[in-house]
Amino acid sequence: MDKIEKLKLDKTNELFAEAKSLIPGGVLGIRRPYNFVEGEFPVFFDEGKGSHVKDVDGNEYIDYLCAYGPIIIGYRExxxxxxxxxxxxxxxxxxxxxxxxxxxxxxxxxxxxxxxxxxxxxxxxxxxxxxxxxxxxxxxxxxxxxxxxxxxxxxxxxxxxxxxxxxxxxxxxxxxxxxxxxxxxxxxxxxxxxxxxxxxxxxxxxxxxxxxxxxxxxxxxxxxxxxxxxxxxxxxxxxxxxxxxxxxxxxxxxxxxxxxxxxxxxxxxxxxxxxxxxxxxxxxxxxxxxxxxxxxxxxxxxxxxxxxxxxxxDNILGQIWEKGEWFISRVRELCDKYGTGAQISGIPPMMFITFKKDPDKIYKEKRTDFYTQLIRRGIFLQPYHHGYICARHSQEDLEKTIQAIEEAMQYLVEKYGK
The missing domain is CATH 3.40.640.10 (Type I PLP-dependent aspartate aminotransferase-like (Major domain))
Structure with missing residues (x-):
């Protein structure tokens, strides 16, 4: 598999360094970097529209955290x-x-x-x-x-x-x-x-x-x-x-x-x-x-x-359930295909990709690598919090995300085996 480079995060790192001198922890609570993958995820967003967000360095993501849940239709409706x-x-x-x-x-x-x-x-x-x-x-x-x-x-x-x-x-x-x-x-x-x-x-x-x-x-x-x-x-x-x-x-x-x-x-x-x-x-x-x-x-x-x-x-929840059902079924197929220990739980409007625990705690390393691969591919999902489907997630968004998830699983197989 071709190596995918780490995101350019110079501005986010600069802002975070400044923030730590102004605000306890730089940002509050669950938004702190250790709740993601430190050094790989942005800390500051700049804008959002529909199902997409951009960070202060100009990197664009398909967002499945949806502001930790409030965005049910889309950003800037x-x-x-x-x-x-x-x-x-x-x-x-x-x-x-x-x-x-x-x-x-x-x-x-x-x-x-x-x-x-x-x-x-x-x-x-x-x-x-x-x-x-x-x-x-x-x-x-x-x-x-x-x-x-x-x-x-x-x-x-x-x-x-x-x-x-x-x-x-x-x-x-x-x-x-x-x-x-x-x-x-x-x-x-x-x-x-x-x-x-x-x-x-x-x-x-x-x-x-x-x-x-x-x-x-x-x-x-x-x-x-x-x-x-x-x-x-x-x-x-x-x-x-x-x-x-x-x-x-x-x-x-x-x-x-x-x-x-x-x-x-x-x-x-x-x-x-x-x-x-x-x-x-x-x-x-x-x-x-x-x-x-x-x-x-x-x-x-x-x-x-x-x-x-x-x-x-507009039957927004009907749209979300239909999209979520498709998404969960595809992710489950990939989990079965690659045997990395990844698993998906939840219901169509809200789902979570986790890793089966093992005695040697390799699952933690796999989780970090998996979510690192996703964020580098422009998919914003959180390793410690479930994700959401919003109405503005397009079929193109979903298919691109499934492709990124498959590539992340391929990376895990190459690194850890099945």
Whole structure:
């Protein structure tokens, strides 16, 4: 195979060196270089359009990370951006009082999401999950939380505990996905003090394979939550407006008490949503304080309304499922053909290429080499986070990506053998 050269990243490296003197770590959290392949991936993007992005050195990529999930249609969608521009120019968006668009968006959520009776809007997914937990504790009068999934960076659930006193998360316990027995043991152990069970309805653990719910699993979780008097919360930050317009709860046919949404809801504009049973949501009237200077800003409401309009009108999710099914099937064929230990998991709108673990941990080297080969070929996928299909991924994009994946697997065979 012809050797493919490392990308020219002079400007990104220069900016990153400067950033480290200005910002802790240069860039925050999951965007730091060690979460990719250091020295091979860019650190700074310059622009994006449709399914493509360019870095500050002018390298262009087909992007499958989609801004970690918010880009459901494509970058710089003119119809959505124009609705926002019109709002800025014609009406404004930051006021002492709320504009009407919150009502319009809440009505739309009620139409689409099975559990939705009342909704409230925040700015981020972490805002949404933390609000849902506060509502559940207030409604039940209980303390303990059982969790399965990511849920954000706030004190009660953040994975890295630096700066967080133990007292702020000592009543929060994690349970494994697709394991009803473990969940019931924890519920029993808590007696009558579990306020909420919060779970991602599709299992997408950090840096690991995506798992669909086994038959009866989500139904079992719901029954156990009811049995022990806990509020069932579906964390649909990633699955909402991507698996279906009604979320994974509609796709899998299991309705929770509360659900949280974000990411794809507004095609890149910052928004989070908590929705669910009115009797629980009404805790936010007086008993639970929920307020922010920027929660009522209407630009994200307008973007969400236009995004949902376009998704309904143009059958965006139907397009994404069709493209994703083709893509996953082709990648699976390549995994079987080359026998490198690569495997693909997930569902058509969101998938993850990982490597089977081995005792000598060669899989880590293969993973680094594989994703290095992809980025050098202009394919932006992340080695520790699943990817997404957006509406603007063209057939040409998909075919070019499959070719790059095949060449990366050929490289692995040459280097490591089968």
């Amino acid at each position: 003119e119809e959505i951006d124009q609705a926002v521009i019109n709002q800025i120019q014609d009406k404004g968006f930051c006021f002492s009082l709320t504009q009407k668009y919150q009502n319009e968006l809440a009505r739309k959520i009620n139409e689409l999401v099975p559990c939705a009776e009342m909704s409230l809007f925040v700015t981020t997914g972490s805002d949404a999950t933390s609000t849902a937990i506060r509502l559940a504790r207030s409604y039940t009068g209980k303390t303990k939380i059982l969790r399965c999934g990511y849920h954000g960076w706030h004190d009660w659930c953040v994975e890295v505990k630096g700066g967080v006193p133990e007292k702020l998360y000592e009543d929060v316990q994690g349970f494994p996905y697709n394991d009803l027995e473990s969940l019931e043991l924890m519920l029993k152990g808590n007696g009558d003090d579990t306020a909420a069970v919060i779970i991602t309805p599709l299992g997408h653990p950090l840096a690991d394979d995506i798992s669909e719910p086994e038959p009866g699993y989500l139904e079992g979780v719901k029954e156990l939550a009811r049995k022990y008097g806990a509020v069932l919360i579906f964390d649909e930050i990633r699955t909402g407006f991507r698996v279906s317009l009604g979320g994974a709860q509609k796709y899998y046919g299991v309705t929770p008490d509360l659900a949280v949404f974000g990411k794809a809801m507004a095609n890149g504009y910052p928004i989070g949503c908590v929705t669910g049973k009115a009797e629980i949501m009404k805790e936010g009237e007086k008993n639970v304080f929920i307020s922010s200077t920027f929660f009522p800003n209407s630009l994200s409401y307008v973007a969400a309304l236009k995004t949902i309009e376009v998704m309904e009108r």
